Amino acid sequence: MTVFSEYAPWYDLLYRDKDYSAEAAFVEASLREHGVASGKLLDLGCGTGLHALAFARQGWHVAGIDLSHEMIASAKARAADAGLAIPFRQGNACETGPERDFDAVVSLFHVASYQTSRNALAAMFRTAHAALKPGGVFLFDYWYGGAVLAQGVETRVKVIEQPPLRLTRIAQSDHDEQAATVTVNYTLFCEDTDRATIRRVDEAHHMRYWFPFEIDSALEASGFQPAAHAAWLTRHAPNTKNWAAYAVARKNGT
Ligand SMILES: C[S@@+](CC[C@H](N)C(=O)[O-])C[C@H]1O[C@@H](n2cnc3c(N)ncnc32)[C@H](O)[C@@H]1O
Numbered sequence: 212m213t214v215f216s217e218y219a220p221w222y223d224l225l226y227r228d229k230d231y232s233a234e235a236a237f238v239e240a241s242l243r244e245h246g247v248a249s250g251k252l253l254d255l256g257c258g259t260g261l262h263a264l265a266f267a268r269q270g271w272h273v274a275g276i277d278l279s280h281e282m283i284a285s286a287k288a289r290a291a292d293a294g295l296a297i298p299f300r301q302g303n304a305c306e307t308g309p310e311r312d313f314d315a316v317v318s319l320f321h322v323a324s325y326q327t328s329r330n331a332l333a334a335m336f337r338t339a340h341a342a343l344k345p346g347g348v349f350l351f352d353y354w355y356g357g358a359v360l361a362q363g364v365e366t367r368v369k370v371i372e373q374p375p376l377r378l379t380r381i382a383q384s385d386h387d388e389q390a391a392t393v394t395v396n397y398t399l400f401c402e403d404t405d406r407a408t409i410r411r412v413d414e415a416h417h418m419r420y421w422f423p424f425e426i427d428s429a430l431e432a433s434g435f436q437p438a439a440h441a442a443w444l445t446r447h448a449p450n451t452k453n454w455a456a457y458a459v460a461r462k463n464g465t
Contacts, residue, residue: 214325215258217412219281221399223259224371224378234319235265237444238350242315245438245459247348250314255304255339255351256322260286260297266317267295274310275299305334310342318351321455327392327419329429336433345464349435352443352457354420356391361451364393375405393418423449426458435460 215222242248249270254263257275259282267273267290275297277283283301290297302308304322316339326332339349364384371378379400384393399412427437441447443455 213278213280214414214416215279216281218397218399218414219259219279219285221378221401221412222282223261223285224373224376225369225380227371227373229261231261232265234444235262235269238262238317238319239266239269241350241439241457241459242317242348245348245350245461246346247314251312252315252317253310253313253339253342255316255318255335256320256325257286257299258282258320260289260299262317262319263297263299264289264293264295267297271315273297274313276302276304276308276310278303304338305331307338307341312344313342314344314347316342316347316349316351318349321352321354321418323351323353323426324418324420325416327417329425332419332421332426333429333433336429336435340434340462343462345462347462348438349430349460349462350457352455353426354393354418354454355442355449355456356420356422357449358451358454358456359386359393359420360388362454375403377402377404391420393420420454423456423458430458430460434463436463 252266252271252273254275257263257277263273263275280301283299286299326335364386367382369380381398383396386393395416397414401410423440430437437460439459442449442453443457449456
């Protein structure tokens with residue numbers, strides 16, 4: 212069983228306010244600025260496929276990989292419903308697969324922070340490198356260490372009502388500053404108010420925050436030229452106000 216196996220059925224409801232199309236448009240503009248405007252795009256850690264579908268609708272030839280069987284099943288169903296032929300497969304982003312000759316690789320919504328060791332991050336970078344053409348562009352986001360240390364962790368509660376469902380998520384985090392990790396202990400209470408049922412789901416997500424200098428050194432060791440770091444959905448440098456940052460790198464060669 213992988214992380215997200217229990218969480219997956221509730222994932223889209225939890226993030227129903229996240230604007231995947233706007234994010235995909237932002238990523239597309241960033242890729243264009245870095246010289247890639249169209250072609251083949253691989254989504255590493257694609258989850259339930261919402262970014263992948265948005266890219267496909269913009270004309271990209273998209274493929275997606277995710278560790279979670281449940282997330283991939285959801286992505287496949289979504290693509291079939293939309294009539295889009297997107298090859299989604301279950302797989303580990305830290306193991307190089309058969310994907311080759313992509314113009315762009317993206318890895319969005321903290322997939323890089325689910326890799327909690329330098330070795331795992333480097334392995335993920337090698338997968339992206341193997342999948343890209345020379346000169347291809349890799350864009351991914353991560354938890355920015357400067358913001359995590361400045362803000363610290365706190366318990367958060369999120370309630371989502373979509374009658375007859377009510378979802379309450381409690382997130383309690385344990386911060387290990389020496390290891391630069393945060394374990395987020397999620398408890399979900401999933402209520403069906405029509406049926407008067409309630410189900411409890413517990414899942415721990417182990418996360419690593421990163422600093423641009425360590426990302427850059429792992430990128431360089433994996434055959435990339437780091438090109439930019441910025442706060443998520445901005446062009447400004449990563450900063451203490453924003454946990455989410457992203458990096459752009461180009462595969463060496465032309
Ligand atoms: C927060 S979700 C983001 C999913 C999707 N990118 C999105 O934006 O909705 C993180 C995803 O990363 C996937 N993941 C984490 N580690 C992975 C790995 N080593 N290989 C493939 N997928 C991984 C999880 O299964 C999960 O679907």
